[in-house]
Amino acid sequence: MTHHQVELTVNGSKVSMQVEPRQSLADALRSQLGLTGTHLGCEHGVCGACTIIVDGEPVRGCLMLGVQAEGAEVLTVEGVSPSEGLSPIQEALREHHGLQCGFCTPGMVMALHHLFTITPSPSEDEINEAISGQLCRCTGYQGIVSAAKAVAQKQRENRSHDTTVNGKENSCRSA
Ligand code: FES
Numbered sequence: 001m002t003h004h005q006v007e008l009t010v011n012g013s014k015v016s017m018q019v020e021p022r023q024s025l026a027d028a029l030r031s032q033l034g035l036t037g038t039h040l041g042c043e044h045g046v047c048g049a050c051t052i053i054v055d056g057e058p059v060r061g062c063l064m065l066g067v068q069a070e071g072a073e074v075l076t077v078e079g080v081s082p083s084e085g086l087s088p089i090q091e092a093l094r095e096h097h098g099l100q101c102g103f104c105t106p107g108m109v110m111a112l113h114h115l116f117t118i119t120p121s122p123s124e125d126e127i128n129e130a131i132s133g134q135l136c137r138c139t140g141y142q143g144i145v146s147a148a149k150a151v152a153q154k155q156r157e158n159r160s161h162d163t164t165v166n167g168k169e170n171s172c173r174s175a
């Protein structure tokens, strides 16, 4: 089987992969780069477990071929996780019982990461819309939505705190 060399950026680092023409990007990330946080469930675009961000957009990693990723910027769940501990989304999922077996969780995290990137304080409707393509077979969605709402609430509080602090700084400067 012929392999193709693909150069891309994954989680901020330039990498090179040797992929078979038929190999999905999710499979290549897992087998070539050891990034096994991206899960493969249905492998035909239904479950969302393989969701990654490619050039700023959420993508089903099982529906994109590795060879199509030439020159792309790819973000996986490893790239949004701190080297120690959990990201705010991951922490909220843990606190709000947003996972059981965890198989869907990397895809959920990536879908929510994209939502919070484009909409820092999303409404419940926006949260539901963002995860509408992610299937969870065991937890149910209530805990996942609660977790996302908690992150959105924290973002709102941080923003209003920043506004207050900046307002005080401005009034000091103008005084
Ligand atoms: S594994 Fe890609 S959508 Fe299910």
Ligand code: FES
Binding pocket: 098, 099, 100, 101, 102, 103, 104, 105, 135, 136, 137, 138, 139
């Ligand atoms: S936590 Fe098991 S599939 Fe979602």
